[in-house]
Amino acid sequence: MTDSAGWPMRILAAAGGLSLLFGVTVGIFWLPVHLALPGPLMHALPCYALGLMLWLHLPTHRTVRQLLAVGVFFSVNFALNNLLHLTTVKSDWYPPTLWVWGNVLAEAACSVAAVVVLARLVALLPDGRYRYGSERIVLRPLWPLPIVLPAVFGLFSLWALFLPVHEVEAWVFVLGALVLVARCLCSPDLPHRRWLLVFGVAALVLLLGRAVVLSSRTWASDVDTGLLYVTGLLLGGLPSLFVPVAVAVAAFRRGLLGMRLVVRPVVIYGLLWLVIGGWYLGTAMTLGLAVGQYLPLGLAVLVTAMATMVGQPARTRLNQVAARWAFGRRPTNFELLVQFGTTLEHAFELDRLAPRLACCLREGLDLRWTRVRLGSGELVAEGVAGDPAEHGTKTLIRLGDDVLGAIECGPKAEGRFTAADHDLVETLARQSALAVHNTRLTAELSARVEQTQRQARELAASRARIVHTQDTERRRIERRLHDGIQQELVALVAKLRLVRNQVRRGGEHADSTLAEVQNDAYLVIEELREFAHGIHPPVLTDQGLVAAVTSSARRLPLPVTIEVEDSVATARFPVNIEESAFFLISEALTNVLKHADATQAVIRLTRTPEELLLSVRDDGAGFQPGSAGGSGLTGMRDRADAVGGKLQVISEPGAGTTIHAQLPARSGEADV
Known part of the structure; x- marks a missing residue:
């Protein structure tokens, strides 16, 4: 959208804002509240506020521009109404002066224009474009109504203008809801068809009932009192409150307008808080004004105060629901502790525990980032959730005098850290300290078990090698005894046999042979000594x-x-x-x-x-x-x-x- 194309909508939005501000100011300071304020609060404010917010994000979307236009028309209508009551007296109305005629006709034109645009918005959801020729046939004839209706009825009688306007706008809303239901039934490929069908049926039922009730009698805020006054306000503001809120919710949560709007949750919650607060204040004011017409002032104030006290729990509950809807469901501190306790049961390793604790803290406290460092020395693990680009608060994880890690928390996405948040972080830090300590003990125990198993394997292998060595040594001794000393002893026995034979034959060579036997015996003894020394030296013993x-x-x-x-x-x-x-x-x-x-x-x-x-x-x-x-x-x-x-x-x-x-x-x- 170029700047030249955006100027008309900017001017229209500015005119609506100024009109709404003027109407509210005049209603508060110069006119009766029950006549001047309910209109802007019930009709103009919801349409204009939600339309302006959506238009700032989607300035070219037809549905958004139509919603803003509805708010502007309602705002101008009530500004003209309050201006008329501010600048005229009772005599100016009987008979009506030209100023009165002009203002009333302009008010009627703005009111009918707002109704026509709002009905067309409902009928052409979600994109604001015609899909079938029948839609053009039904909806295009509505455009002349803001001019034709005031001209036809207002020129004959100023008082005859109000009844047709209310009846026509009631049935125009019904027509818009009926066209939406038909569009959903005839368009299987319509985006968000199921949600639009539910919305269309609900709107058709509510608006049809409203049209029947409005057609059954004449409702006037300046005449009705008590319950009739409250009923008239609720019936009159039903379309201008129900339709914008439903469209805004669908746009934010379901992407109804063709794109996901990135709106800060605090903005959504703030708008819902204003709507809830406006409802609470409007209900209290309406009840007080209605009771004040029948009871003394002191008793009326007492009844209003009691009604306010009774309605406060409902307002608190609605604010809690709004917070949950805007920010999502957040676990309570107890639930967060239980969740972390469950994590401790299933995560025995620091590498798994640190990221889980970081994510748990960030989601539970809605933090922008969280960094958790667990362990000390060689056994250290770190978990990060988010982008730690900003300064945060640091909580040490201690067990006695030992520092076993730290928890760093960035700022909250919305709001500030409370004392309860700090207590929760410290509680998780104490639990983490026990987890780190247990992990260290587990690691030490695992290391000792592994060392014991390794030593057991080495001992078993060593015993096997010792047994093998003993067997090898035994075989070596056997071979040496058999191949060495035994053979020498056999040779010595043979020489002794030779000496005996020589002695029998005369003994000429017996002496020399005996000398050889003696030397061989000495050699065997020396070899035995060497052999024994190799097995176990006697000198050692x-x-x-x-x-x-x-x-x-x-x-x-x-x-x-x-x-x-x-x-x-x-x-x-x-x-x-x-x-x-x-x-x-x-x-x-x-x-x-x-x-x-x-x-x-x-x-x-x-x-x-x-x-x-x-x-x-x-x-x-x-x-x-x-x-x-x-x-x-x-x-x-x-x-x-x-x-x-x-x-x-x-x-x-x-x-x-x-x-x-x-x-x-x-x-x-x-x-x-």
């Missing part, structure tokens, strides 16, 4: 760990330095500890000879009150940690684990290798 290590190191073709702490030199340890330490050192020295290509090795033995510490260091080739994991190192780890100790291997390519072992040294210890 007789003299202890240091002596056994020293004896073993002397046998190596490699310079070995032994560093022994004084507290270890004379100490004896439990048998299993001494055996494990000796064989760890022996295996380490064997690895040095096989793989290190070293020129020397250093053995160091120290102790603490709780542990025996040993290390074997060489200056060999070394290796990359993790690349060497043969059976030698694995067996050494198994041997250390078997007695509750620990083994650590430190090595770098070109920098040699160091093996550290820590073995328990208190249980069964005996110093000598």
Whole structure:
């Protein structure tokens, strides 16, 4: 819409606003309230306010422009009516002066024009355009009524003008509702057809009943009193209140006008609050005026006050319904706590709990954004709902003196934070602290369970390797005994048999043969000693760990330095500890000879009150940690684990290798 095309509607809207302001001002300060105010409140204000609001969003929509035009016509009508009563006296009406004639005819024309436009608006919902030729035939003849009706009846008698106007406008509304129902029945593709059909049928029933009642007698606000006065007001304002409100609700909630209107909920609630407040005030004023005509002033004031007190709960309930309709249903604080409690039951991980808490808080308190951080240290999760672009309030999540996270809340979409909102956030923070604490305990328990399971698997594997090693060693001993010592003993027995035969034949060579047998026996004894030393060196049992290590190191073709702490030199340890330490050192020295290509090795033995510490260091080739994991190192780890100790291997390519072992040294210890 160009600026030139929008100027007529702008001028019309301005004229309607000024007329409404003038009519209300005159009605409040200079005219009787029961004659001047009900008209603007019941007819002009709903149509003009809702029409203006919709027109600001949809300035080119035909239905919206028609609704604004209805409000303008009603506003001008009541402005002219109040102006006429303000500028005339009773004598000007008997007989009517030219000023009175002109104003009354203009009022009638505006009233009929408003009725025609409003009826056409109802008939052509939702787009304000004709769909069938029959609609043009029925509705287009209504356009001349604002001129023809006042001209035909008003020129003959000023008082004869009011009755036809009321009757004609009542049946014109019925005609508009009837056309809408027919349009819905004949148009399966009509947008929002089901809702429009319901609205059309409801409007047809209400307006038809209204037309029958209005046609049964003459209703006049300046003559009727009491219940008749109230009934006349309600009947007169029914179309101008029911139709605009229904159209506005459908436009906001159902997209009736072809697009979704983005209106802040606070604006919708404010308008509904004004409508409810206007109804409450109008009802109280009407009741007070009606009672004041029959009762003394003091008693009338008392009755009005009591009626106001009785109507206050209904007004409060209506305001609550309006708030729920505008802002949506919001959970109460108790419901929010229950909802979060349910979340805690099903979300055991902080990564799931933090986003749920953020969404729960944002929806429950209608916040623009929420950010929740749960956990501390390595166990931290964050959940964000909305866009945290503005400054917010921060509530720490504490458990005792420990800070376990924070809840940051942005401003509310509508309104301000209340004390109840802060209490709710703090309550959720306390619940979150317990959840984080429980999650930490669960994580620690899971880690310990996993560690225990891993240790159990390692222990099972270690036991399997130990059993396999024992079987392998047993077979090795068997082969060595069978292939080595047993064969030498068999040869020794054969030589003894030879000596016996030589002695029987004269014994010339018996001495030399016996000498050979003696030497062979010494060799077998030495081999048995070496074999026994490999299984369990006697010196380890007789003299202890240091002596056994020293004896073993002397046998190596490699310079070995032994560093022994004084507290270890004379100490004896439990048998299993001494055996494990000796064989760890022996295996380490064997690895040095096989793989290190070293020129020397250093053995160091120290102790603490709780542990025996040993290390074997060489200056060999070394290796990359993790690349060497043969059976030698694995067996050494198994041997250390078997007695509750620990083994650590430190090595770098070109920098040699160091093996550290820590073995328990208190249980069964005996110093000598």
